[in-house]
Amino acid sequence: MAERPKRFGFLLTDQSSMICFSSAIEPLRSANRMSGRHLYDWNILSPNGQSVQTSNGISILPDMALADATSLDILFVCGGIGTDKIRDEHLFAELRRIVQHGTGIGALSTGSFILAAAGLLDGYRCTIHWEGAISLKESYPELIFTGSIFEIDRNRFTCAGGTSAIDLLLYMISAEHGDKLAYDISLQFMHDRIRSHSDKQQVVRKLQLAAKSQKLLTIVEIMEQNIEEPLSPDELASQVGISIRQVERLFRQHTGRSPAKYYMEMRLEHARLLLLQTSMSITEIYIASGFSTHSHFAKSYREYYGLSPSRERKPVYRMAH
Numbered sequence: 647m648a649e650r651p652k653r654f655g656f657l658l659t660d661q662s663s664m665i666c667f668s669s670a671i672e673p674l675r676s677a678n679r680m681s682g683r684h685l686y687d688w689n690i691l692s693p694n695g696q697s698v699q700t701s702n703g704i705s706i707l708p709d710m711a712l713a714d715a716t717s718l719d720i721l722f723v724c725g726g727i728g729t730d731k732i733r734d735e736h737l738f739a740e741l742r743r744i745v746q747h748g749t750g751i752g753a754l755s756t757g758s759f760i761l762a763a764a765g766l767l768d769g770y771r772c773t774i775h776w777e778g779a780i781s782l783k784e785s786y787p788e789l790i791f792t793g794s795i796f797e798i799d800r801n802r803f804t805c806a807g808g809t810s811a812i813d814l815l816l817y818m819i820s821a822e823h824g825d826k827l828a829y830d831i832s833l834q835f836m837h838d839r840i841r842s843h844s845d846k847q848q849v850v851r852k853l854q855l856a857a858k859s860q861k862l863l864t865i866v867e868i869m870e871q872n873i874e875e876p877l878s879p880d881e882l883a884s885q886v887g888i889s890i891r892q893v894e895r896l897f898r899q900h901t902g903r904s905p906a907k908y909y910m911e912m913r914l915e916h917a918r919l920l921l922l923q924t925s926m927s928i929t930e931i932y933i934a935s936g937f938s939t940h941s942h943f944a945k946s947y948r949e950y951y952g953l954s955p956s957r958e959r960k961p962v963y964r965m966a967h
Contacts, residue, residue: 725756755807
């Protein structure tokens with residue numbers, strides 16, 4: 647007996663981002679086409695079943711109202727401009743009801759505001775588009791916000807918006823139907839690399855640092871400019887006119903890391919991008935990332951990412967789950 651298709655719901659509100667919505671639904675369509683099998687079904691929903699005007703002015707008539715959606719496996723809330731202002735207690739209650747019935751739930755872009763307001767992200771890792779990151783953290787300080795391209799934590803699925811929805815859905819397709827299908831879809835979409843939850847939104851980091859301390863942001867920018875030849879703590883402190891102890895205190899207070907650990911993680915993230923996006927040799931990469939020996943680089947990389955640099959540099963269709 648054939649396995650039934652997994653059923654997705656996409657909840658649109660006024661000004662939902664069209665790029666997020668289409669970037670999430672198209673991988674499902676392509677998975678059906680390229681596999682030659684009926685793997686996925688989907689329905690478009692709105693809070694009341696009425697037409698919704700999306701971010702680019704195109705109006706979409708949904709299949710049904712949220713309350714009429716049954717037997718969904720996963721529901722995605724599609725965010726957009728103004729989503730953070732939604733205060734619809736009836737909508738929040740309906741989302742909680744759906745989750746209580748066992749449906750997985752996710753958010754695209756600023757849809758995370760709606761899930762947070764409904765109490766559905768409490769205790770879960772999550773992410774959001776960088777424009778909403780500071781506001782989300784201030785409004786819901788208890789959230790475990792990562793700033794990643796996407797996050798999957800048990801039955802919660804969030805992504806940063808834009809084309810990151812492609813990466814999230816391809817990752818899900820890969821987990822369910824194999825890396826090769828996800829890879830073939832990415833080629834069809836001219837999507838050169840399937841990003842993972844290890845990929846961070848770089849803008850988020852700077853926004854968060856700027857909100858905490860301008861001196862801290864300045865130090866981090868100096869670190870970014872000196873990856874291949876890392877500066878010593880003395881040099882970093884002198885460039886911003888404060889003591890080493892003050893630098894240490896800033897990093898401990900606002901990042902939970904020592905300056906050395908933060909600098910190391912930055913260099914490892916730089917190395918990972920070079921591994922994934924260039925044809926440089928591993929020797930060239932560890933030198934360009936400020937490491938003096940291959941053994942130190944490989945050990946540090948494995949401790950941070952859980953795999954070796956050579957394992958990281960694998961064909962794109964062999965993704966880790």
